[in-house]
Each structure stands twice: as C-alpha cells, then as structure tokens.
Amino acid sequence: MIPIKRLLLISFCFISLVSLHAQSPLLPISTTALEQERREALIDALNAREVLFEERSLFSAGGFGASIYVSFHPETPETKAAGTQLILAIPLAGTNASEGAFSFGIEVGLTFIEAIHEQSALLSIPVLIAFLGDETAKLPKEQRRPHLGLKDLYTTLDSPETTILLYVDLETAPEQVLIHHGAAYTITARNALESLNTLCKSQRLPYTLAVRFNELYKLGFVDGPDVISSAAEQEINALYLETRTRPRVANATIAPQSLADTLAAYAASLTLTMENLDYHFLILDFFGNLIIISETLTVTLFALIMALFFFALLVYTIVHRKRWLMQWASFIRRIWVPVLFVCIMILCLEVSGSFITLVSNFFAIDPRIVDYGRPACKILMALFLFSLFSPLQQVLRIPRKAAFYGSIAILFVTLSVFIAIFLEFTLIPLLLSIFLLMLLGGFIKIPFLTYLCAFSLPILCLSRFLDMLAIGSEKFARIILSENILTSFYFTVIMLPFMLILERAKALSEQQREFKKSPSPLSMDRQRRAIIIRRLICSAGILLAGLGGFMIYMNRLAKVPLVEAERRNLIEEEGSSAPEVLTIETTTQVFLERRTVQINLSARGEPTRFDLYLDSNDGSRPVLYSAPMPFETNEQRNSLTLIMGEGPPNPLTLEIVVPLGIFEVLRVEALYTTWDPTIDSLPAPATDDYLFKVSKTAPIL
Secondary structure (H helix, E strand, O other): OOHHHHHHHHHOOOOEEEEEEEEOOOOOOOOOHHHHHHHHHHHHHHOOOOOOOOEEOHHHHEEEOOEEEEEOOOOOOOOOOOOEEEEEEEEEOOOOOOOOOHHHHHHHHHHHHHHHHOOOOOOOOOOEEEEEOOOOOOOHHHHHOOOOHHHHHHOOOOOOOHEEEEEEEEOOOEEEEEEEEOOOOOOOOOHHHHHHHHHHHHOOEEEEEEOOOOOOOOOOOOOOHHHHHHHHHHOOOEEEEEOOOOOOOOOOOOHHHHHHHHHHHHHHHOOOOOOOOOOOEEEEEOOOEEEEOOOOHHHHHHHHHHHHHHHHHHHHHHHHHHHHHHHHHHHHHHHHHHHHHHHHHHHHHHHHHHHHHHHHOOOOOOOOOOOHHHHHHHHHHHHHHHHHHHHHHHHOOOOHHHHHHHHHHHHHHHHHHHHHHHHOOHHHHHHHHHHHHHHHHHHHHHHHOOOOOHHHHHHHHHHHHHHHHHHHOOOOHHHHOOOOOHHHHHHHHHHHHHHHHHHHHHHOOOOOOHOOOOOOOOHHHHHHHHHHHHHHHHHHHHHHHHHHHHHHHHHHHHOOOOOOOOEEEEEOOOOOOOOOOOEEEOOOOOOOOEEEEEEEEEEOOOOOOOEEEEEEOOOOOOOOEOOHHHHHEEOOOOOEEEEEOOOOOOOOOEEEEEEOOOEEEEEEEEEEOOOOOOOOOOOOOOOEEEEEEEEEEEEOO
16 A cells, blocks of 8 residues: 555655655665575575566565565466465574575575476476575564575565465485474465375375374463464465485485476475365374374274264174173262363362473472473373272272273263364364274273283383474473462363273273182271272372472472573663664654654664654554554553564665654664674673663664
8 A cells, every 4th residue: 555655645745846755766786695505506506597586575574585486376376366385494504504605495495496397397386496585583583583585585475365385494415394384373284294294205205294183282381483483474384495415324315406307396395276185184104104194094994984983883782781781880970080080180180280380480490491391290290190090999989990091081082082183173082092002902901912002001101202203393381380289180081081991901801810819818898998008008109209309309300500691781862971782863854734754874884774753643543644664552552563674785875754843753773693893891791691781872863
C-alpha cells in the first residue's frame, strides 16, 4: 500500500517542482567482507556460464546486502495459478562461515544450475535458485534479526502454500547430510520429504533425519531450525539441509556433483500440483534405513489392529463369559483402586519435584543451567516412591491380583490411544506400540515375558529421548522440572501402565513361588509382614545409595562455572564534554502536511547494527508515513521501530516521512559486539557474549 500512496503523492506534487526523497537511492553496502566477496565471485561465475540472474537489493527489507536469483521454467509449461514451485535457497554466508570464495553450498548451487539446465526437458515445475544475503547475525540471541534474505524472498511468492523450500546450509563438504523436516509444533508434509528420502537412498547419498519421530516436533519437545518455523508461518513446506560429521568415518565427504544431481532429480520428480498433503505420516528407522509410511496406511494398520483386538475380546467374552462377568464384577467393586493409584503417583511426582527443587536451592544451582540429570532423578525417585507402596498393597484384598493389574494397564492405554486420536494423531504410532506391549503383558502369564514387556516400554521411549539429546533440545527437561500438577498428571498417565505391568509380573512371580514351595508353618499374615519388612529394608538401602549419588552429582553441578553475558550500556547526552561515540544529524523539508526528515548517522568504530526508534514525547501513538525499511509498533503503541539488519554502512543516510505538527523524538542505538577500548572504557569482557549499546536521542523539529 505504501508504494502506491507514495507514487500518487509524487505525481500530485509535480516531481519537477518538489522532490520528496522518502526512499532515497542508497546503494546497499555490506560490511561483511566475506559475503561481499562471495557475491562478486558468484556473479563472475554466473556470467562465465552465461546464466541470467537477478541481483535483488535487501535494503527494502532492512538489510544492506543483496540476494541473487536464478529462475528456470518448464520448456512446455502447463502452468496454473497455484502450481507447485521449488526453491533452492543457499545463504551466501551461512552458519559457521569460513574464509573462501565459495562455500560447499554455493558450489552445489552452481552445479545444480548446470544439472537443471541439462535436464530442463524433464522439468515440470518452476525452479528458483536463491543465493541469499544477510542470513546470519553476530548479535546475541535476544537481539538477532537473521534471515533477512529469506524474509525478502517470501514477499516475492504468489502462492506460498504450493511452494517447496530446500534450504541448503552447507558451509563445508559434509560426510553426511542432516535433514530437518520440522520445527516446534509443525512438520513438513510427507509429499515433500518422501521423494527426497527415496532419491538419497537410490543415489547412495549418506543422509539422516535430525529427528526421526514426528511426535517430538508435534509436542514441541524439539525446536528445529528457524527457517522451518518461519516457512510454516507462510504455509510453505520446507526442508533444512546442514552438515553432519559421522564418527569413525574419515576422508569420506560428499562431492558437490553427487548432491546436486540428487537435488536435480528431486526437482524433476515433483509434479505440477501438490494434492492431499500428508502431515500425519510415520517414519520407521531400521538400522539407518528410513521408511516413510503414509497416513492412510497408518490409519489402516491402526484400524486393523483395533479390530483384531475387539474381535479377540468378543470371542473371549463369549467363550469365557462367566469368568468375564466375575472379573468385571470384581473390577467394578474395586474401581477406586485405579483412582488411588493415580493419586499416589501424582503425589510421588510432586514430592520428588519438591525434593529436587529443595536440593537445587540448597546447592545454589543456577536456574539457567538445564540438565537431564535432575529430571531423570525426579522420574526415578517418583517410581521408587510408588514402589514403596507395593508392599502395602498386601493389605488390599484383591482376588486375582495379577489379572486385576493387567486389566487396569490395558484400560489406561486403551483410553490414551482413543484420546490421542482426537488430540494429536501423530501420537498414534507410539501409543499403538505401547498398547501392543501392554496387551501382551496383560495376557501373558509367564513372569519373565511379562517383565520383558514392562521393561520394553522405557526402551521404546529411550529412542525418542536419545533423539532429543542428539539435537540438543532442553525443552523436555524444563517440562519435567516444571512444578505444575497438570504436568504431573500427564506423566502419571504415561508412567502408571508401566508400573502396573511391573506389579502384575511381581504378582505372577509370587504365585509361582507359593505354588512350588512346601507349606510353611507361618500364617499368611506373618508371611505378608515378613515380605513387607524385607522390601522396606531393601528399599531403604537403595534410597540411601541413590541419595548419596545424587548429592555428589548436585555438588559437582553447583561447581559448574556459568560465565555471565556482558551487557553494557552508554547513554549519551547532548552537550556533553566527552567525545561523541554516536552522532545524529537531521535536516527537515516540509511540504503540505508532511515533513521529510533526512537522518545522517555516524558512529566511532564498527557498529554491528543501528537501531532506530521513533518515540512519542507525549505518550501518544507516533505516526510514520514512509520509511525505506520495514517498521513496527511496540506493544504499548508509544514507539515505532525501524527494522534494520547488521553490517550497516558507517555513516548511514536515510529519509523518513512524518506528519507535520506532531513532535516526536528519534532514538538511535549503536550496537557493538567487539570490544573497542576507545569506545568502551571498561575493562575487556571475560566472555565472547559481549554487547555494548550506545543510545542517543534527537528531537524531530
């Protein structure tokens, strides 16, 4: 809307008489020498190959670099307005950028262009190769504004929902390509991942998925790359490729030609339209061989298994109807027992959580330290406390105790599966596996096999946990340590079936021992008391040993040094006798009801970024008609922020247009990430996480 209004305004004002420079012709100058060097080398390489390209300035997006686009279209286009489009996005200077004219990703992009040119007859969709500028950021995490080149690319898309994005962030030659196919609470459609998975296997390209379990993404236990998160907001299906080194493998890197050919075959495999997008698929990993199962097949398997279960249940109720009625009558009379188990497990989780918090406060553990030792101790301690309740169950007069525990466990898992159908279908494969193990554990009467089914459950969840550890996610640890009774209830539903099957195995073992041993002169009550005493003594020994190990761990954790991030601020006042670090000069030109303000900024040294704010001096909402870069309002609506990227030219000149008669204040901040003793008089920082902010205000008159 702004460019149209600006064009009408300029036409109305007769350009020959009045010149409103709301968007001044400022050439983008990137102070990132490596990115500028690679952009120039890339342009030379494209010219040598006689490839047409577009150099797109990022100044309107707030950046000071430029992106380079290369487009390919089918030779016999049968284009539709909502046709599929493939974008191969490659940062000019990606993560962990090192010296060199080209990164491995850029070499792949150039080879991909040649491969697409040779296979243009097989191409059925448009393909865009985008070498993006201003993708990385040097500022600390809370101050970063990365991926300006990607955000500018989004503005050029006509139909984002039918776009597939391959973001190739490969700075060096990888030994194995690591593919991210999701982010927190979202995953990429199977339609975009399946063909790439098939081609990597057929081309014998070493690859793996960063997360092999979609439920980790859907539940938000892992974050995933920011690229996929931002693409999901635009309804774009994105895949993120990065470098991974394989242990025990040396000098076995992937060649650019091999990866480029695979990506070119992937582009040729995509059809013009993407229909029936599948976001509930299943991934199976058999020793590195990934198999993707569609939602339809998953639903069919689920329906078949549940149908077999209910059919077997129906046959059992018909054949053993008297026993079935007796069991259900006994179960209904003791329906309060499962409720008691739930309350006890929640209480155990709350007590163990309070104990972990108390010990953490005693050892003065920094709350910013997130580890998986304390969450694991909380879960184990809760299970241990619940096991202390096991001897007391001898007091409960429950006939056919083993069958009773098995029935409760199967009931819990069955309810969980049906609830998951309505909450999140991605959980079905995991819960279905747990359901089958619970079903076997609830019907098998051999104690060893019942124990095996019980301990298979933690092993089944361990693979998910190792996946989270491999990607470095800390969110699951924070969830476990959170003092929330609703979280305790969720973990109770997860942990209770395991404990019930374990109790069933114990009951079966006791039945076998009582059946084999000779009659004892001791009465049954004295036998129960002896069992309770032995278990309590054994539990006390385990408890003391566990507490001793936990205290040693907490003592070592308390000694972990956590370097404080250096955050320093300097507010410069007008008329100060000290040498100026930040200089602001403004000139104003008035026409009709508008004021055009030219802003000249300069700072000593090399600032990483300039932040500009337009504040209201009376608390009202400031008004900005036009600016050469995007801007946004804060939550209080009393300040406007001009969004700018890193690496600005110094000095920097820009112009904004504001209403006449409204007096506002321009606040400028220069951010430094490298310590300069001529600017920062304090001693050198002890950490690399350093930020020095110089602030200054100037009225707009």
